[in-house]
Amino acid sequence: MKLSRFALLACALSLPALLAGCSSDMNANKSANASASPAATASTPATQTLTVAERPQKIKDQMAGRGEEDKASPVLKIAEPAANATIKGSTVRVRLNLSGDLKGYKPHKDPSTKMGNHIHVILDNQPYEAYYNLDEPFELRNVSAGAHTLRVFASRPWHESYKNDGSFQMVTFNVEGGGDPSKPTTTAAGEKMADNRSAASNANAANANTTTNANTATAAATPEGKEMAVSAGGAVDKSKPLLTYSRPKGEYTGDDTSAIMIDFWLSNAKLQSDGGDYRVRYSVDGGEAKYIDKWEPIWLAGWTSSKGLCGEADD
């Protein structure tokens, strides 16, 4: 059998990236450490030795082809939902305004390559989904009742985020009523945003908080879903250091497996080589912890193939 299919799934990879030295303050993705790994059971792959590699030539060529666009400073504003809005029902409409020094940057999916600039949209602490056409609202359907956090940031066709001020935005909102917790939250196109398995208990936690102290209503545990374990990080606090995980995600095949990018967004934290105090720690498949000291994507080479059981779309 030819193993031509490499699968590296966000849910199977368990690639925790956290800000070392501030773990008690870290809001997001702490639970990645503990995420269940249903994949890679069929065969034991060869020992994987990952090394930091150069940015792949294919990406360098794409950057060169984009000219000035790659140096754009896109600024996003979340027009909907409004901060602290209460939304009745279970459908949440997301609308974004894009401005800034764009240098031609425009989200758009090329129909032939199925690629293009896009926005990463993250509900609570879930893997992102891609948003390509800002002229149409991005709908979250079957959103569970309770407090939610929405995070967005501008991305390139190869999923590397723009890291300028204003590219990242975050808003907290509340859903009253909510959807069917036995079914996942999806986009209008049916892509899964959250599986809601833990939504019910989180909604209860939110209610408990509301009863005791209205101010802490949004500080309830963030709902988790998909294959991620429930985060022990607590609710997102905009004033604290926050790492928002972005890549890798989905399935990597063929050429794309030669080097795989780790990319994330940092708020309220500067890494050591950028003149700050923080380091980002990551490990792959529970392996040795490594550090990132400069806020830029890294590419890792040396992946062995493994088959995943949960198929995520790679966008």
Ligand SMILES: [Cu+2]
């Ligand atoms: Cu992307």
